[in-house]
Amino acid sequence: MAEYTLEVTTGSMLRAGTSDNLYVTLIGTERQSERTELISFGFDDNTERVGTYSVTTLFSLGCLLFLKLEKDPFHESTEKDWFCSKIVVKTPEEDEILFPCHRWLSRGESVLLRGGRATKASEDLHPLLTEQRKKELVQQKLTYKWDEYADGMPYILNINDPKHVPREISLSFSKAFQFRYIREASSAELKLKGLTDSSEPWESFEAMKGFSWFKKSPFTEYVSQHWKDDDFFGYQFLNGGNPNVIQRCTKLPPTFAVTEEIVRPFLANGSSLTAEMKKGNIFISDYKIVEGLPTRVIDGKPAALTAALCLLYLNPEKKLMPIAIQLGQQPSGENTVFLPSDLESDWLLAKIFVRHADTLYSQVIYHLHNTHLLAEVFTMATLRNLPMIHPLHKLLIPHHRHTLHINIMARALLYGPGRLLGNTSLGVNGVTELLRRGLSQTTYASLCLPQNIAARGLESIPNFYYRDDAMRLWSITNSFVKAMVAYYYPSDSEVLADSELQEWIREIFYYGFLGNGDSGIPSSFQTVEELVKFVTMVIFTSSVQHAALSSTQFDFLGWIPNGPTLLHQAPPTTKGQSSMEAILVTLPNKSTAGLAISALWLLSRKYDDFVPLGTYPEQRFAEPAALQMIKDFQEELSSLSVAITERNSELELPYYYLNPKDIENSVTI
């Protein structure tokens, strides 16, 4: 007789257990076991339960190939899904084999698990393994189908209704519950305060402060006190919600009507714009990308959106100060260059138009397109092309957690008319067109932080905490990926020969970047080095870059004048005509502000099932070498976390958004 001992672990999340009957069949190279019930499993449906069971056979099964797990199709109790984390099998030959599962099983469902070392297709020598590997991908391609969302945009999963999301990629019960609770509480508050349908402008800035009973943070208090300050305005280009646009300026765009004379008063004594440019102290934020976009029509009037140009100066105190703003790309009599010496309300209004363009640019392109939609493409390519036993599936799948479900919800809740993005100056059509422009300008280099920072000339600008933290994170992630990839791909020829991997990148190139070779995105991998860089970018984009954009939202935009998503009045074309009252009429009205703050509050929460970067609670790798690499990665992240906390303790405004313990492993909100 041969005895196999099975240790079966149920997930730790809410409602993970089941009282249904469960069966296993072990399939080996020589023979397979009887379908064996996990006796008494059905009497204990506790979360996080570890049960030990025995499967007995007359002879050894040979090398174990599969473990078939089934949930009883016939049971009298109410149906309840089961989350199986993993099964560890101890064989008569004293081997211990990990069969990772980490998925929900519904009544009547069965799953064929692979155990042991991660393998590429070429390493599966048994015909049953090869056949099953192909079958798994055929099934995955039927479940996860590409769909074209709109012409010129990355492809998406073809599921529109959040109710139809497959169980294995759906949000946890706790997250879904918390999300719904916060949403309903926010909505109830808006109704109680009469802000749901109010098209009234705010009476005063003071009135805005009392907007919500609970949607506040110490940071938004700070912003509400400092949003008019030029140094805080400049600070946000580096460490606010959008550190992606600013670049060093070595030559003014020909359309920017700035002259030496008009900016001289704002430079250090005796200096000139040309001299400061040579020293590398002049920077520019250019919003040309929004030029000519369609905007929403409200009461017969198109909402305002300007393709602003903002010039900034790094002064001797190392503060980045705005020194000139042009509200449009073409210089003309109508395009006055606004200056810090202008009437306070003129200068403030000009800065509000810059913040408006910056907020929409950031939310639509850098947040929605460059993290959410690209992360969806990466997730789809992994689910469709890399079987569960593939080393890159095991490495990447934790960084794809919840991404498809949250994007389906985003499409249902954010994009449409009356939703957050539909309610902006852009409206639905403007958002779609901006997303198209986003894809056409996105290059591989822009997604790889070291190249991005170098291309923008930002390697040495001081007090750029986003860059400092993100570059360390890129480097730590890159070292981890390098070690993992080198372990499974000892040579370039192994990369070239991996047809599943080549299909993975081919789908990303065609469905994510529409086959645009000019983007620099590879359509195949030739070397280990190319693969390491790309996988680093995928993990960085899905975790670090998303955190930099997502976690900052409420802090910087929760004070509406600092990040308006809609402006009701056209930009000023002459000086001396504005007033604080005119600014209040220009800013979002009460219901638009209410909807925006509620959505930002919902999207900036840290939910109970938060999984920090580098934390892999679902064990997928069994190889000691891989487990050691994960441990090294975690230690590096932990050291960085300590260093960031120390650095922040000395800052007036701590930058904590990229502390590894506060970065989520994937795009989940």
Ligand code: FE2
């Ligand atoms: Fe997000």
